[in-house]
Amino acid sequence: MALSESDATFQEPLRPMPNTPRFSAQGAASAALAISALKEPPRISSHGAIAARFLYSLRLIALHERAGRDPVPELAVRLGGVDIAAKALALSQAITSTWPENIHVSRFCCQFLTHDEATIASLIDRASQRDRPGFEEHVAGLIRPERIHRLWDGVLALVAAEAHAA
Secondary structure (H helix, E strand, O other): OOOOHHHHOOOOOOOOOOOOOOOOHHHHHHHHHHHHHHHOOOEHHHOOHHHHHHHHHHHHHHHHHHHOOOOHHHHHHHHOOHHHHHHHHHHHHHHHHHOOOOOOOOOOOOOEOOHHHHHHHHHHHHHHOOOHHHHHHHHOOOOOHHHHHHHHHHHHHHHHHHHHHO
16 A cells, blocks of 8 residues: 555554563564464363362263253262262352353363363362462453352362362
8 A cells, every 4th residue: 555645644663562572582482382272271280189080070060961861870989079079060050040141161081171171179288288369360350259159168068078078
């Protein structure tokens, strides 16, 4: 597109704006590393045992819901007790009632996590470590503040049931 004479007065050499960060080779490399990490979906093995067991339970619950069956008997067999199965089911119900949209889960055999599963696993890992501030920070903006306590209590009940069974 050709410039008219009236547009020529606006052609100045480009100068950086004040207070604009300059990109270095190191900054570009770390940005590229962050972008490549986003391309790789998180794995279930990158989380703690309680989180991994719950994610498999969540997938199993979703499978049973779709089939219109009660998941507790199979959960009890797989998790080693009715108490853990009941706590896993209660936590899944707490999550579905507090989550802002439908939860997406991977297939039962898949090692990769959906974004929802990765968030849930991180919450369970934080609660397992009794990190309430980290737990709340992780769901800030995702879940309403008045609903966070229900998730926290549900995760703690699951962690206690897992610890009691061990």
